Amino acid sequence: MSPQFYNENANKLAEQYLSKSFEQVHKSWSQFLPAIINNSHARILDLGAGSGRDAKHFAELAVKEHGVENCIQVFAVEPANILADIGARQTTGLNVKWLTDSLPALSTITKQEVSFDLILLSAVWMHIPASDRARSIRKLANLLKPGGNLVISLRHGHTDEERITRKMHTVCADELKQLANNVGLFTKLETQKEDDKLGRNHVSWQTVVLQMPDDGTGAFPFIRHVAINDGKSATHKLALLRVLLRIADGHPGSVLRRESSRDGDRVILPIGLVALYWCHQYKDLIDKHNLHQTPNKNSNMGFMKPNGWHKLTKLQASDYRIGNIFTGDTAVALYKTISAAVSNIKTMPCRFITQPNSDKTVFEVASKTVKAKDSIFLDLQTLEQWGEFSLPESTWLAFNRYACWIEPVLVSEWVKTMASYSGNSQYKSPENQYHLYQVLKWEEPKRTTTEVRKRFDELKLQQSLKHNQQEQIRCVWSAKPLKQKYDIDHSMPFARWPNNDLWNLLPTDRKINNQKSDKLPTEKKLKQAKERIQQWWQVAWLEPEDNIQKRFFAEANIALPGLSSDNSSVDDLFEALVMQRGRLKEMQQLREW
Structure with missing residues (x-):
């Protein structure tokens, strides 16, 4: 899409768009709308919201169904800022949040860490080049709730001038359905081509409604594969999955950015934060309960160094938290401990966790050398010094949305793994494993005011x-x-x-x-x-x-x-x-x- 064209012609285009009602334009799929509006906590994304006609309709339906103070959220996204200003005026007083964003990145929307019951792309898809469409569908699928609907209207036909000035491309329903199928969406509705409501003879429209059956990303099978089926010479893999789950569940603001790759979008975290949580997780298991984390007789692990981990025995797991300050020898030892943990994460679980039936690694670490200092304040900016950790966006979202279901699986498998090690032989029988479940409880903050x-x-x-x-x-x-x-x-x-x-x-x-x-x-x-x-x-x-x-x-x-x-x-x-x-x-x- 060319925001320049839409900004330069904003008033004319707005008048054109507003000349037709929502019912006239979207009659072919509107039968799915009542069930969405009936949900008092639904969230709707109008992507390419233009002059606000559709966003206004959603918000007004919400008021009609649930009253003025209803909780249905409508997000209106429009990259052309002048057109968006017109739309914002159209929706004044309604629960509509206007944002500037565009496909395929959708960086502003994804940063909100929310998902949607309905995503509407009305007259948008023809602006997406063929090279960006697979990524766009992946991004949209990641934003859908299970059972959520993605509605895309396809414009067939454009003049050479429109192709150039409005950046339009040829679209195909079969191509769209195949792309959707690749990310786990199924086709709920495909309409026949319909005449243009504005009477343009060279233009016709078609609507495709896609639905998310579950999480639709393949993230669950992958997580289950690593947790249950993958070979484990130590508890490293389970530890990394649980660390990522805890960060996704409790610290959504830790995402530095999202990046596109050939295999799908990726979420970038500070590797220092992953390492901090790594230390938090292992602290009491090793120092307090003396539980072996490898089959070896030596209980020492790769990140437990004499000048780092072993100088911090007086610290508790709860000390490894954002907002804490350490000085002197403790700060120096903590710097070295985090550096050792980063190295261990990079060379052990990240190296050996691969896609099923492939040698391609799932997690990536771009680490940096950090000089130890005699003062450390644990915040995101400090933890960014050690470099970056990258994971698939679909895995991040699965952890983010379904932590309460995934964590018991990880804990159960961790208990079985520890009980199988010779150093923990007293816990081999199932009736003795209650203690292991207890010590694996995440050290939560104690309620205090x-x-x-x-x-x-x-x-x-x-x-x-x-x-x-x-x-x-x-x-x-x-x-x-x-x-x-x-x-x-x-x-x-x-x-x-x-x-x-x-x-x-x-x-x-x-x-x-x-x-x-x-x-x-x-x-x-x-x-x-x-x-x-x-x-x-x-x-x-x-x-x-x-x-x-x-x-x-x-x-x-x-x-x-x-x-x-x-x-x-x-x-x-x-x-x-x-x-x-x-x-x-x-x-x-x-x-x-």
Whole structure:
């Protein structure tokens, strides 16, 4: 597509598009729409949204079905910014989020780490060159929920001038269906060619509706193959899969970028983060419980070096977390430990995990040498120093969306593998393996609000000394002034998503907090509290001139989707919080408050 043409002719094109209603243009597939709109938490992507006609129709149907404050999200993507401005005006007051993006990369949308019940490409496919179509379909399939529909209208016929000025290409339904079949989509509807609604004799239209039956990527069979069938001379492979699963589940903001490759799009992570989680995972298994991770009699593993791992015996698994600072000899040893873990990951599991019936490796590491220093602050930017880790986007999304089903398989296989080693012979019989299951429980953060309570009390004391009633701290949910009976609430419920990050802990009225309990705030309630939440962040963590501000953003930028590692905007942070709320609602079906 040429954004230049569409920007230069935006007003004329908008008038043309808006002259026909949604029903006139999309009658051939609209029978699938009621079931989608009936889902009060559906998510819809209008890709190539133009002047906003279709996005507006979706949003208005949502209001009609569920009321003004409905939770259906409509994302409208349009690469031509002037045309998008017209569309945004068309949808003013409706729950439509406008973004600038385009196929085949869709980098802005994929960075949101969300999936869709419906994706519509109306008059878009003919702008995709044949060389980009396989990648585009892979990208679209990765954005679909299981059972989600991808609707693509095909324009047949264009003049030579249109081919040049509007960057149009010949399309074919059979080609589209084959590409879809290659990524696990099946054809739900293929219409006959229909006359152009604008009366152009040289143009006809055809609609193809594709559906995602499961995750459709082949990621599940691959993960199962590695976890259950693949040969294991140590627990390295299982450890790597579990590390990636934990990062995908808890730190969607850790994605540095996405890249295209001949075999499909790939997700790029900081290898330093993978190594940090590697150390977190092995720490207690080895140092605390003395469990062998290889068949060898020697319990030492490749990443356990005298000048690194063995100098950190006083640390706990929970110390390997984002936002922590280490100095002196501990910092130097931690640098060396992470470097040794990066090397071990690169030469062991990444080298030996291959595609089934192939010698092609699945995971790739581009590592860098990092000089040890006497101070280390664990954030994304620090962990980027060691280089990059690359994995297939389909595998990342499977971990991201289905962690609660995949992790028990990995843990079960890890128990069986450890029990088979001679160094762990006391656990050989199944009845003795309960202990192994217990020690493999991921070291989650313990629910705590102590640090935030201390900060709240400090601020209250400062206010009382100033006799300043205007700056009273208020309950973020109800706006009530907070006095003695207050609580610190996990905005995203800790029981469902264990997270003690500073951004997630908010001052609330005790009665209100009891009402909320472990429920998820609705999007409406979260947005209504935006000003008070940002005010608390500002006074509690962003005004002090010390490391707490760095820690605040370090925690948020890795835990929440769509943020850059150097983000320092509370507005962007809040947008990411709203997005994470939607992800938790979708993935865990949490009760709302």
